[in-house]
Amino acid sequence: MSCDFIALATAGVRGLTPYQPGKPVDELERELGISNIIKLASNENPMGPSEAALQAIRDGVKELTRYPDGNGFVLKQALSSSLAVDLEQITLGNGSNDVLDLIARAYLAPGDEAIFSQYAFAVYPISTQAVGATAVVTPAKEYGHDLDAMAEAITSKTRVIFIANPNNPTGTWLTKEQVDGFLVKVPESVLVVLDEAYFEYVGEAEYPDGIGYLEKYPNLIVTRTFSKAYGLASLRVGYSVSSPDIANILNRVRQPFNVNSLALAAAAAAVTDEEYLQESRSHNREGMAQLVEGLSGLDLSFVPSVGNFILVNFDKDALPIFESLLKKGVIVRPVGNYGLPNALRVSVGTKSENARFLDSLAEVL
Ligand SMILES: *Cc1c(COP(=O)(O)O)cnc(C)c1O
Numbered sequence: 481m482s483c484d485f486i487a488l489a490t491a492g493v494r495g496l497t498p499y500q501p502g503k504p505v506d507e508l509e510r511e512l513g514i515s516n517i518i519k520l521a522s523n524e525n526p527m528g529p530s531e532a533a534l535q536a537i538r539d540g541v542k543e544l545t546r547y548p549d550g551n552g553f554v555l556k557q558a559l560s561s562s563l564a565v566d567l568e569q570i571t572l573g574n575g576s577n578d579v580l581d582l583i584a585r586a587y588l589a590p591g592d593e594a595i596f597s598q599y600a601f602a603v604y605p606i607s608t609q610a611v612g613a614t615a616v617v618t619p620a621k622e623y624g625h626d627l628d629a630m631a632e633a634i635t636s637k638t639r640v641i642f643i644a645n646p647n648n649p650t651g652t653w654l655t656k657e658q659v660d661g662f663l664v665k666v667p668e669s670v671l672v673v674l675d676e677a678y679f680e681y682v683g684e685a686e687y688p689d690g691i692g693y694l695e696k697y698p699n700l701i702v703t704r705t706f707s708k709a710y711g712l713a714s715l716r717v718g719y720s721v722s723s724p725d726i727a728n729i730l731n732r733v734r735q736p737f738n739v740n741s742l743a744l745a746a747a748a749a750a751v752t753d754e755e756y757l758q759e760s761r762s763h764n765r766e767g768m769a770q771l772v773e774g775l776s777g778l779d780l781s782f783v784p785s786v787g788n789f790i791l792v793n794f795d796k797d798a799l800p801i802f803e804s805l806l807k808k809g810v811i812v813r814p815v816g817n818y819g820l821p822n823a824l825r826v827s828v829g830t831k832s833e834n835a836r837f838l839d840s841l842a843e844v845l
Contacts, residue, residue: 589611602817705719
């Protein structure tokens with residue numbers, strides 16, 4: 481009789497359901513034997529990376545035999561000057577998911593509570609559960625975070641609160657006034673993680689820049705990524721900005737070389753490529769308008785989004801629609817795992833990708 485290796489795992493890990501990624505293009509190609517597939521399932525930047533990032537990667541290839549700089553000095557310096565923060569406040573991660581995980585490992589243990597919202601980003605429950613902490617899920621308000629409910633859920637056991645602004649998969653966002661009104665209520669011993677993965681896309685005047693709150697609220701951690709507006713999802717690089725003490729702690733649990741050298745070089749080049757970022761933004765704005773117009777034309781309801789994706793509501797099980805779209809070579813994202821079985825999340829693609837999605841959807845419905 482062999483050992484039960486499932487039972488040997490820690491209780492938290494045994495209870496985990498793995499993160500469900502968007503379906504890869506290659507996989508659908510193999511399954512259907514078709515080409516010409518479009519993927520609007522993972523909120524990737526349809527423009528591809530900036531030329532400056534690509535050149536940094538080509539240059540970096542020559543040094544692949546070396547370990548990367550474990551401190552990521554060049555990237556931290558680029559971030560430090562562009563964000564006007566100290567190097568000591570920055571923690572680099574293998575994607576910002578890595579940083580979220582570091583926060584959970586460093587600050588959550590069995591018996592501790594982490595608060596996040598219904599419909600919030602799927603990594604919060606996974607990171608919380610993996611370390612055996614207790615997830616406290618507050619009901620959403622119009623698909624977004626109900627900050628009053630989140631503040632009321634704080635107990636003496638609360639250690640971390642995760643907030644995505646804007647939120648994925650709903651695209652909802654919180655204003656300066658809402659965030660400020662919340663932070664002032666949170667005891668300083670409770671860490672607030674403001675996940676700003678789509679920060680660079682948001683143009684709303686009332687949208688807050690989390691980094692601006694760090695001085696007033698030292699218990700705040702702001703996370704951002706190069707996976708979305710910077711178009712470098714494959715390289716896995718993200719970061720947090722926090723008080724130096726929190727960064728010091730995160731650094732103790734961080735793998736020594738968690739960000740590879742090509743990612744470090746590409747991200748450092750991307751930070752200063754303001755032109756690319758502006759182009760990404762306007763490309764996204766046009767694509768979002770195209771999707772909104774097309775969806776409205778089909779009489780579909782959707783949640784207004786400030787990200788590079790939109791949650792579409794079908795008022796019936798959306799899985800058959802997802803599958804019919806797949807057969808037409810269009811990959812979008814089912815969100816049943818978020819408790820939204822009647823919705824699909826669609827990333828903004830290129831103009832022709834958006835048009836193809838809308839045409840395919842019209843045929844399917
Ligand atoms: C995409 C996303 C992330 C980060 O992804 P990484 O690729 O790991 O940087 C983090 N939070 C939210 C809400 C996201 O949608």
